Amino acid sequence: MDEEQFKLWLQRATLFQKLANGTDVDFWVGYVQGLRRLYHGEAFGTAAEHNLWSTMPDDEPNLTRRVQGAGYRAGFNGIDPADLFLEMSDEPEDLDKLSDAVHPFAQLLARLEER
Numbered sequence: 001m002d003e004e005q006f007k008l009w010l011q012r013a014t015l016f017q018k019l020a021n022g023t024d025v026d027f028w029v030g031y032v033q034g035l036r037r038l039y040h041g042e043a044f045g046t047a048a049e050h051n052l053w054s055t056m057p058d059d060e061p062n063l064t065r066r067v068q069g070a071g072y073r074a075g076f077n078g079i080d081p082a083d084l085f086l087e088m089s090d091e092p093e094d095l096d097k098l099s100d101a102v103h104p105f106a107q108l109l110a111r112l113e114e115r
Contacts, residue, residue, distance in 0.1 A: 001078060006039040012081040023067045024088065030071025031081065038076045050076075 013035060017028030033053065036044045054076060056069025074084055 001039055009081050016085050026064050026067040027071040030068030031075040034072035034075025038078055
């Protein structure tokens with residue numbers, strides 16, 4: 001990833017974070033962290049932080065951490081935030097009705113990683 005792409009994606013993700021509500025905000029917080037780790041490498045964060053966020057399980061009981069972990073992995077895997085935003089707009093609007101064990105961000109990442 002070159003600097004121009006990094007800055008563009010960071011700008012997009014920051015905008016999406018400002019437009020977000022609820023757990024969507026947490027996803028974009030994680031995404032920005034993962035994107036920064038992708039671009040800056042080991043100069044950004046610690047190995048322990050990277051390991052924590054990149055291996056956050058889909059059944060993590062803390063919803064905020066689970067969603068941030070999904071966002072981190074998306075950013076670190078270099079998934080375009082515009083693609084994520086479009087995919088997320090297809091998700092149900094009422095996240096409260098979804099089971100914590102089946103969170104839309106885990107489903108979203110699984111679909112995007114299959115591509």
